[in-house]
Amino acid sequence: MISRDHYRTITQFHENERLWEFSITPAGNISLWIAVALLLSATDYRFLVPVMFLAQLFPAKRLWIMGIGGGGLFLLKKLNQLQVFQTFWFAIDVAIIIGLIYLFYRISLSFSKLPKIVKSNPQIALHLILWMAIIAILFLPDDFRQNPSWVFTANLNVCLIFFAFLVWRLGFMLYSGKRGSIKKTNFLDHLTYCLPYLGSSQVPFAKGLEYLTSKMADGRLDLAKAQLAGLKLLLLALLWKLSLYLLDWLFFSSDPNLPPLFRLYHISQLIAISATAMPHLAVVWSSLILDMVYETTQLAIYGHMIVGCLRLFGFHVFRNTYKPLLAKSLIDFWNRYYFYFKELLVDFFFFPVYLSFFRNHPKLRIFAATMASACFGNFYYHFLQHFDRLMISGEPLSFAKFSSYLFYTVVLGLAIFFSILKEQRQRGKEHVAPPSTWRTLRQIAGVWIFFTILRIWDHGDSSFMTDTTFFFAIFGIRF
Amino acid sequence: MDNQANREKLLRFLNTIKRPDSRMDRIHDDDGLIKSGLIDSLAMLEIIAFLESEFGIDFSETGVDPVELESIHKILDLIDRQAI
Numbered sequence: 280m281i282s283r284d285h286y287r288t289i290t291q292f293h294e295n296e297r298l299w300e301f302s303i304t305p306a307g308n309i310s311l312w313i314a315v316a317l318l319l320s321a322t323d324y325r326f327l328v329p330v331m332f333l334a335q336l337f338p339a340k341r342l343w344i345m346g347i348g349g350g351g352l353f354l355l356k357k358l359n360q361l362q363v364f365q366t367f368w369f370a371i372d373v374a375i376i377i378g379l380i381y382l383f384y385r386i387s388l389s390f391s392k393l394p395k396i397v398k399s400n401p402q403i404a405l406h407l408i409l410w411m412a413i414i415a416i417l418f419l420p421d422d423f424r425q426n427p428s429w430v431f432t433a434n435l436n437v438c439l440i441f442f443a444f445l446v447w448r449l450g451f452m453l454y455s456g457k458r459g460s461i462k463k464t465n466f467l468d469h470l471t472y473c474l475p476y477l478g479s480s481q482v483p484f485a486k487g488l489e490y491l492t493s494k495m496a497d498g499r500l501d502l503a504k505a506q507l508a509g510l511k512l513l514l515l516a517l518l519w520k521l522s523l524y525l526l527d528w529l530f531f532s533s534d535p536n537l538p539p540l541f542r543l544y545h546i547s548q549l550i551a552i553s554a555t556a557m558p559h560l561a562v563v564w565s566s567l568i569l570d571m572v573y574e575t576t577q578l579a580i581y582g583h584m585i586v587g588c589l590r591l592f593g594f595h596v597f598r599n600t601y602k603p604l605l606a607k608s609l610i611d612f613w614n615r616y617y618f619y620f621k622e623l624l625v626d627f628f629f630f631p632v633y634l635s636f637f638r639n640h641p642k643l644r645i646f647a648a649t650m651a652s653a654c655f656g657n658f659y660y661h662f663l664q665h666f667d668r669l670m671i672s673g674e675p676l677s678f679a680k681f682s683s684y685l686f687y688t689v690v691l692g693l694a695i696f697f698s699i700l701k702e703q704r705q706r707g708k709e710h711v712a713p714p715s716t717w718r719t720l721r722q723i724a725g726v727w728i729f730f731t732i733l734r735i736w737d738h739g740d741s742s743f744m745t746d747t748t749f750f751f752a753i754f755g756i757r758f
Numbered sequence: 759m760d761n762q763a764n765r766e767k768l769l770r771f772l773n774t775i776k777r778p779d780s781r782m783d784r785i786h787d788d789d790g791l792i793k794s795g796l797i798d799s800l801a802m803l804e805i806i807a808f809l810e811s812e813f814g815i816d817f818s819e820t821g822v823d824p825v826e827l828e829s830i831h832k833i834l835d836l837i838d839r840q841a842i
Binding site: 610 | 821
C-alpha cells in the first residue's frame with residue numbers, strides 16, 4: 280500500500296532537492312534530455328528540443344534563442360498551414376510580419392512621445408488600426424475568400440491574419456512601453472512571445488515579456504527546478520492523453536471497427552442527433568458531463584505541453600489548467616480552467632474598466648469590469664480569432680454561431696459577477712472548522728453542472744435556436 | 759508615513775482579505791501572495807482599491823502590473839514610489 284507521503288514523493292518529484300542536484304550533473308542532465316526527447320518525440324514540439332538544449336547551454340541568450348529558433352519554427356508552421364509556400368511570397372510575408380512587430384516595438388519605445396489621446400488609450404488605438412486594415416481589405420478584389428485568385432490579395436490576407444493573431448501580444452508590448460520597462464529590452468527579446476512556436480493560438484501563454492522575464496530561472500539549480508517542473512507537466516500531458524484514449528474506448532470512439540463499450544456523444548453530435556430523435560435523458564446527461572471532462576482534458580494536455588516546454592526553457596510559469604476538478608466556485612473554475620485566456624481578458628478588459636469607471640460604487644465597478652471582460656472581451660476575442668479559421672478552414676462568419684456565443688458570454692459574465700460577490704463576502708472570515716466533505720462535493724458538482732450546461736451554447740456547430748431548444752429538451756421540455 | 763507603518767497597515771488589510779484557511783504568520787515579505795495561497799487572484803481587486811484609497815495611488819495612468827503586487831515587499835516598493 281502506498282502511503283500518502285510516498286504518493287507525494289512520487290507526484291511531487293520535481294520538488295525533490297536531491298533530484299535538482301542530480302539533474303545538474305552530466306548523467307542527470309543527459310537523463311533529463313533523453314526523457315524530454317522521448318516525451319516530445321511524437322509531437323510537433325520535438326523540433327523545439329534542440330532549441331531548448333541550446334537555451335540551457337547559453338542561458339544569458341535564452342530569450343534570443345527562443346525568439347529566433349521558436350519564431351522561425353512558428354513562421355514555417357503557420358505559413359505552411361495557410362498554404363502560401365511560394366518562396367518569394369513567403370519571404371515577403373515574413374518581412375511584413377517581422378516589420379509589423381518591429382514597428383510596434385519602436386512605437387512602444389517612444390511611447391512617451393505619442394499623442395496624448397493614443398497614450399491614454401493605446402489598446403483602443405491598436406485595435407482601431409487593425410479594424411482599418413480589415414475594412415481596407417474588404418475593398419480589394421476577392422477580399423476574404425479562402426483562395427483568392429489574385430496572389431497579392433492572398434498574401435495581404437495572410438499578413439492581416441497575422442496582425443489579428445498578434446494583436447494581443449502587441450498589446451502587451453504597448454503596456455511595456457507605457458510602463459517604461461521596454462527600454463531595458465531588445466527587439467529580439469520580443470519575438471519570444473510574439474512568434475510563439477509554443478502554442479499557436481491568439482492567447483499569449485506566459486503573457487508578455489515583463490511577466491515572462493519575471494519568471495526566468497536564475498542560476499543552474501533554479502533552471503533545474505524549472506526543467507523538472509516542465510518534465511512533470513509533459514508526463515501529466517501523457518497521462519491525460521492515455522485517459523482520453525480510455526474515454527474514447529469506453530464512450531466516444533468513432534471508429535466503425537471498434538465501437539465504444541457504451542455509446543455517448545460529443546456535444547455537437549448530441550445536439551445534431553437530438554434535433555431528430557432525442558436519446559434517453561441518462562445518455563444525454565452522461566454525454567454532456569463526460570464531454571465536458573473530455574474537453575477539459577484536451578485543454579489540459581494542450582496547456583501542459585506549452586507550459587511544460589516554457590519551463591524546460593527555464594521559466595517558472597504557472598500552469599494553464601490547474602486541477603479544475605477542485606474548483607469550488609465559478610470564478611475559481613475560470614481561474615483554473617484556462618488561466619492565460621482569463622489573464623488576457625483581465626489585462627485588456629477587466630482592469631482598464633475597473634480602474635477607469637465607478638470608483639465610488641464598488642459593486643457597480645466590479646459588475647462593469649466583469650461584463651467588459653467575461654462578456655464583451657470574451658466575445659470580441661472569439662470574433663477576431665475567427666479570421667484565422669476563415670482563412671485556414673474556410674469556416675464562414677455566421678450570425679447563428681455568434682448569437683449563440685453572445686448568449687454564452689452574457690450568462691458567463693453575470694454568473695462570474697455573482698460568484699465574485701459571493702467570494703468577497705466570505706473572504707477574511709475565520710473558519711472555525713473546514714467545510715464538510717459533503718458540502719465541498721456539492722460545491723464542485725454545482726460548478727461542473729453550471730459549465731456543462733453553459734457549453735450547450737459554445738460548441739463547433741452552435742446555433743442559438745437549436746442550442747436553446749436542446750437546453751429545454753434536456754429538462755424534458757419540448758416545443 | 760514610514761515603511762514600517764505602511765507595512766503594518768498593509769498586513770492588517772491583508773488579514774481582512776486572506777483566504778479563510780491560510781495563515782498570515784507563515785508569509786514572508788518576499789513570498790508570492792497568490793502562490794503561497796494567502797489570497798486568491800480576485801483579492802487583487804481589493805488590494806488595488808485599498809492602495810487607491812489609503813495611499814492615493816492612481817493606477818489609471820500606468821495600468822496594473824500584477825508583478826508589482828505579487829508580494830508584500832513589492833507592494834511596499836510600489837507604495838514608496840507612487841504614494842501621494
